[in-house]
Amino acid sequence: MIPGPFSYHRPATLADAVKLLSTLGDEARPLAGGHSLVPMMKLRLASPEHLVDLHGVAGLKGIRRDGNKIVIGAMTTQHELLASDEIGLSLPILDETALLIADPQVRYRGTVGGNVANGDPGNDMPALMMTLGASYRLEGKSGGRDVAASEFYQGAYFTALEPGELLTAISIPVPPAGHGYAYEKLKRKVGDYATAAAAVVLTLKGGGEVASCSIGLTNVAETPLWAEDAANILVGSRLDAATVKQAVAAAEAITSPASDQRGPAQYRTKMAGVMLARALARAKERARP
Numbered sequence: 001m002i003p004g005p006f007s008y009h010r011p012a013t014l015a016d017a018v019k020l021l022s023t024l025g026d027e028a029r030p031l032a033g034g035h036s037l038v039p040m041m042k043l044r045l046a047s048p049e050h051l052v053d054l055h056g057v058a059g060l061k062g063i064r065r066d067g068n069k070i071v072i073g074a075m076t077t078q079h080e081l082l083a084s085d086e087i088g089l090s091l092p093i094l095d096e097t098a099l100l101i102a103d104p105q106v107r108y109r110g111t112v113g114g115n116v117a118n119g120d121p122g123n124d125m126p127a128l129m130m131t132l133g134a135s136y137r138l139e140g141k142s143g144g145r146d147v148a149a150s151e152f153y154q155g156a157y158f159t160a161l162e163p164g165e166l167l168t169a170i171s172i173p174v175p176p177a178g179h180g181y182a183y184e185k186l187k188r189k190v191g192d193y194a195t196a197a198a199a200v201v202l203t204l205k206g207g208g209e210v211a212s213c214s215i216g217l218t219n220v221a222e223t224p225l226w227a228e229d230a231a232n233i234l235v236g237s238r239l240d241a242a243t244v245k246q247a248v249a250a251a252e253a254i255t256s257p258a259s260d261q262r263g264p265a266q267y268r269t270k271m272a273g274v275m276l277a278r279a280l281a282r283a284k285e286r287a288r289p
């Protein structure tokens with residue numbers, strides 16, 4: 001439970017942080033809240049020779065509205081999300097999800113940027129960011145670029161981040177007023193990662209038909225999943241039982257969970273379907289045409 005030796009760096013600017021990371025190369029890792037990285041170092045699953053602490057870097061924190069988008073600085077903590085009126089009003093599904101992450105102690109330190117950059121399929125925010133159509137701002141030595149959350153995750157702990165690149169902000173289009181939403185997470189106990197979880201954001205037409213729908217799944221594959229086919233099945237329906245069953249089957253079909261201490265693969269796939277059906281029902285209840 002003792003990490004290997006490492007050098008500690010605390011840059012004050014983004015330019016210095018990027019320069020340090022590119023100079024130090026593969027042996028350096030950014031340090032945000034430390035609530036995924038430090039446990040991995042203690043278990044010797046990660047042994048970086050250099051930690052580049054982002055807490056001193058100006059401009060990486062905060063939540064602001066930019067037109068029809070909410071921009072969240074990477075170093076904003078999960079607790080700060082929960083405390084934000086702007087998030088509560090515009091993106092209540094972020095609050096619902098953040099409250100299901102671990103416990104207050106983890107949420108005080110754990111950052112939104114760390115949660116989405118980590119690449120652990122068990123993290124709750126990535127599937128939600130896919131569902132919301134979010135994009136990530138990445139900054140490296142050759143400049144900045146934006147990558148859609150739906151294209152960021154490549155495998156367990158493999159993301160579109162290039163060596164030396166930092167994720168600096170997350171940009172989320174604000175869903176229309178009256179949208180329905182829900183994040184349903186099955187976990188063995190408070191503070192646990194998901195056995196399976198589902199995020200739903202939808203809008204309804206005047207007659208109660210689904211106008212738009214987006215679905216994400218957590219911890220049922222090597223990456224978070226965006227269940228596009230399942231969502232498309234629901235568009236135009238009134239979320240009747242037969243169509244929901246068809247969509248649930250389409251979502252289950254794209255899962256490939258590992259059998260682990262949270263249950264055998266087949267059980268976790270079925271639980272993803274159950275979470276999705278519950279999330280759809282709750283999103284429908286909340287939606288106003």
Ligand SMILES: Cc1cc2nc3c(=O)[nH]c(=O)nc-3n(C[C@H](O)[C@H](O)[C@H](O)COP(=O)(O)OP(=O)(O)OC[C@H]3O[C@@H](n4cnc5c(N)ncnc54)[C@H](O)[C@@H]3O)c2cc1C
Pocket residue numbers: 029030031032033034035036037038039054074075100101102103106109110111112113114115117118122123124125161165166167168191192193194
């Ligand atoms: C007991 C416990 C229970 C937990 N339960 C859950 C849970 O149920 N759901 C959940 O989602 N999470 C859970 N977590 C993880 C927690 O949410 C972490 O805080 C989060 O995964 C990582 O955020 P962090 O700020 O702590 O990042 P760190 O641990 O500092 O970093 C994580 C990884 O991301 C990289 N990184 C961090 N920031 C950046 C950046 N800006 N740019 C590029 N790379 C970056 C780091 O180099 C590292 O590889 C739990 C943690 C604990 C200790």
